[in-house]
Amino acid sequence: MKAGDYSEQINRANRAIASNAKSVIWKGYHDFQSLYMKGLLEGDKKLQLQALKGLIKASKALDIDATRYKNAIKALDTSEDIKEFENQNSFTAAPSESKSISKQSLNKSSKTVSKNRTISLKKTAVENSNLILTFNTTFSKKSIHKMVLKRRGHYLYVFDISPAKTYFSIKRIKGPTFKEIRIAQFDPKTVRVVIEVSRSYKPKWKIKGRRLFITLPKGTVKRHQKKDSVQKNVVSKTKNSTKKNSLNLSKYIVVIDPGHGGKDSGAVGYKKLEEKKVVLSVAKKVRNILKKRGFKVYLTRSRDKFVPLKKRTRFANLKDADFFISIHANAVAGRKNRYRSKGIETFFLSPARSDRAKRVAALENSADVSDLDRYTKETYLSVLNREKIIESNKLAIDLQKQILSSLRSKYRGVVDNGVREGPFWVLVGAQMPAVLIEIGYITHPTESKRLFNPYYQKLLAEGIANGIESYIRHNR
Numbered sequence: 001m002k003a004g005d006y007s008e009q010i011n012r013a014n015r016a017i018a019s020n021a022k023s024v025i026w027k028g029y030h031d032f033q034s035l036y037m038k039g040l041l042e043g044d045k046k047l048q049l050q051a052l053k054g055l056i057k058a059s060k061a062l063d064i065d066a067t068r069y070k071n072a073i074k075a076l077d078t079s080e081d082i083k084e085f086e087n088q089n090s091f092t093a094a095p096s097e098s099k100s101i102s103k104q105s106l107n108k109s110s111k112t113v114s115k116n117r118t119i120s121l122k123k124t125a126v127e128n129s130n131l132i133l134t135f136n137t138t139f140s141k142k143s144i145h146k147m148v149l150k151r152r153g154h155y156l157y158v159f160d161i162s163p164a165k166t167y168f169s170i171k172r173i174k175g176p177t178f179k180e181i182r183i184a185q186f187d188p189k190t191v192r193v194v195i196e197v198s199r200s201y202k203p204k205w206k207i208k209g210r211r212l213f214i215t216l217p218k219g220t221v222k223r224h225q226k227k228d229s230v231q232k233n234v235v236s237k238t239k240n241s242t243k244k245n246s247l248n249l250s251k252y253i254v255v256i257d258p259g260h261g262g263k264d265s266g267a268v269g270y271k272k273l274e275e276k277k278v279v280l281s282v283a284k285k286v287r288n289i290l291k292k293r294g295f296k297v298y299l300t301r302s303r304d305k306f307v308p309l310k311k312r313t314r315f316a317n318l319k320d321a322d323f324f325i326s327i328h329a330n331a332v333a334g335r336k337n338r339y340r341s342k343g344i345e346t347f348f349l350s351p352a353r354s355d356r357a358k359r360v361a362a363l364e365n366s367a368d369v370s371d372l373d374r375y376t377k378e379t380y381l382s383v384l385n386r387e388k389i390i391e392s393n394k395l396a397i398d399l400q401k402q403i404l405s406s407l408r409s410k411y412r413g414v415v416d417n418g419v420r421e422g423p424f425w426v427l428v429g430a431q432m433p434a435v436l437i438e439i440g441y442i443t444h445p446t447e448s449k450r451l452f453n454p455y456y457q458k459l460l461a462e463g464i465a466n467g468i469e470s471y472i473r474h475n476r
Helices: 003-017 022-042 045-062 067-075 080-088 095-099 103-115 221-243 275-292 309-318 355-365 374-383 386-408 445-451 454-475
Strands: 119-127 130-135 144-151 154-161 170-173 180-187 190-197 205-208 211-215 253-258 296-299 323-330 344-349 416-422 434-441
Touching: 003 022, 003 045, 022 045, 022 144, 045 067, 119 170, 119 180, 130 190, 144 205, 170 386, 253 275, 253 309, 275 296, 275 323, 275 434, 275 454, 309 323, 323 454, 344 386, 386 416, 386 434, 386 454, 434 445, 445 454
Parallel strands: 253 296, 253 323, 323 434, 344 416
Antiparallel strands: 119 130, 130 211, 144 154, 154 190, 170 180, 180 190, 205 211, 344 434
């Protein structure tokens, strides 16, 4: 699909950013971000250019920094279209304008920069029907943009705070009068607060010093809690006994991605064992188990074949999959570290927060992303998969728990390295919950032997299948 085929989406986004309402402009802004990602994934530079033009216009209307989008345009090949765009949208002041700049205007611009310094979220709390966000310094009302969205019968009250950063990737708060509050780093310069409720209300907000107060809906839920709890206790046994059997698994599509393959052997571990071989074997076992349970299952590769990272999630999107599971084996350099590093961990997509995540991601990303410029990489990770981060995190938790349970039923010393976030390019672009599982260290003498043991692989596969089922039970 080329840029012309996206004309309807482009026109809709252009209409949105021409609006006087900021909530509508934000929708257009996000539409252009989505179009840019599609252009990247499909290698369509004209679509990328059109989307970047829109992002720059929207950024200007929203009074946010568009430098990264301008840099992304510069990083594209200098075709005639791009040269023309650069001429029309010069990033430097015109000669006549530059002469008229006075000391007074320079002082004003420096004051604006100081006002727009990035603030950091330090503390969150819910008190007396208020959400209270405490930052490291004072800030103005101009830092806050709000909008209301309606989705599946629920109302989402969205507050974007920019430029701002959080000390966590995402925080979720549940309450009696609201379904959930989600606070996350929406993009590198924006903290997003989403208050999800089943009934509309009119939230009020105010700034007091370093704190932002947002009112939450008031209700009488507590009066019914006892009655609800009694009803739940009465039916809980029946629900627990029938829940597993009532799952209709045939409607779910799973894409299993055995990492690496072909010219890319992945990690080479103890006694020259290759990652690409063990992950393919485990993936096939997962496929067989899931098929027996009623799932529809596809593999991104069923033989020793190289598949570029971008094509893997694209394949899952084309299959309209409900889950994307990428299977890999971990590794560490140096003989001394060989015996120390072992265990299982599950990742979901997010810009890396730890050196460990960056190290693991560097191993898995090395295949075919070296040609991307820095600006494109940053934009990729700041935009793609954002809507699915929460679902992917939940899926990762269920998978990690069930894999450990399955393996520990027969083996001792199985180490839990936890659920982590990391910038794995194989997960970029997935339109469904997507995770990457490191099933163990191929460099550890004992663990590598287990990984190539068919019975151990069977337990791994059963744990993965159980994790997917567990996620469905908890989130259907």
